[in-house]
Amino acid sequence: MENRRIVSLLPSATEIAVALGFGEQLVGRSHECDWPSAVESLPPITKSKLAKGLKSGEIELRVQEIVASGLSVYEVDGEKLRALQPDVILTQTQCAVCAVTPADLEDAIAQWTGQEPTLVSLAPDDMADVWGDFLRVGAALDAEDRAREVVAQLQARMAAINIAVAGKPKPRVAAIEWLDPLMVAGNWVPELIEVAGGTSVLATPGQHSPWIEWEQLAAADPDVLVLMPCGFRIAQALDEYPSLSADPRWRALRAVQEGRVYATDGQYFFNRPGPRLVESAEILAEICHPDIAPFGHEGAAWVRIAE
Structure with missing residues (x-):
């Protein structure tokens, strides 16, 4: 495989590149790319306009203000990006408020002379698209065969999860992606x-x-409520949980009354459409079917919320 200089501006794309064996060819990242931990040594090319420490409702209001002004939620350091001389830039078009988009890059690379980098934009809507993004990144890096192998391995692990829970009653699950206002994960x-x-x-x-x-x-x-707020670690989800549990409408829900409410790591799992969606499915299997052999995620990736 030809050596490429890769900048990834999307956490899931970074994880895909590493899974395909290109970790050492990454030369830059977004401020949100933090796994595997080795990538944190790479220079961040972006930053968010959102202040740290905001609650869900405050984040949503600030995002709406920025978008209403015709601006992006993110800033790209064009000079730093150019200095890295990337051959390939991985980005996305799935969500304008979730990560940097090609539109955010336009000003940064508009004045470049010479050969422009290849932009690979990912936009998954479902699992088929996620697997397709592995192949898309693989194609851009001349590693189609490796990408197909990795996808096959991940799909086999998904199938094993489904086999482990086959024949068991299926609880009705509401996955909460945002807490204020309420959003369900699609x-x-x-x-x-x-x-x-x-x-x-x-x-x-x-x-x-x-x-x-x-x-x-x-x-x-629902029978089960799973909190997976996008970008929130477990501690952040638990910190905001009292705002939900104080509401009589929340306390009246079946899942709450039966003690089947769970907080998960919404930063590392579920919301990053890459290789760790397999672990995300394992987490859900442990939550939905606590009688199965555990995959080992309880405590680190999810906890049951005791009322």
Whole structure:
């Protein structure tokens, strides 16, 4: 494989590149790329306009203000990016408020002379798209065969999860991607729930995550509630949980009354459409079916919330 200088501006793309064997060819990253830990030594090319420490509701309000002003949520350091002389830049078009998009890069690379880097934009809506992104990155790096091998290995692990829960009752699961306002995880997450032996409610596979009203959540009355707020570690989700649990509508839900509410690591799992979606499915399997042989994620990647 030809040696390439790769800049990844998307955490999941960074993880895909590493899974394909290109970790040592990464020369730059986004401020959010933090796994595997070795990539944190790479220079960050982006930064967020959001202040640290904001609550869910505050983040949503600030994002709406920035977007309404016609601006991007992120800033790209064009000079630093140019100095790295990348051959390939990995980015995305799936979510304008989740990570840097090609539009954010336009000004940064508009004045470059000579050969421009290859831009690889990922935009997965469902699991088929996620697997396709592995192949897309592999093609850009002349590693199609390796990409197919990695995808086959990950798909085999997914199949093993589904076999482990086969024949068991399927709990109805609501995966909460944002806490204020309420958003249910869509796109590939309903498929992960199915793989894990559950039935997704309030979201449709392959469709963007929908905002929901309290009345919709009450009407669905899921058996299991899984909190996976995008970009939040477990501690952050637990820190905001009292704002939910204080609401009588929340306390009336079946899952809450039966003690089947869980907080997960929404930064490292579920919201990054890359290789660790397999671990995300394992987490859901442990939550939905605690009687199966554990995959070892409890405590580090998820906890049950005791009321």
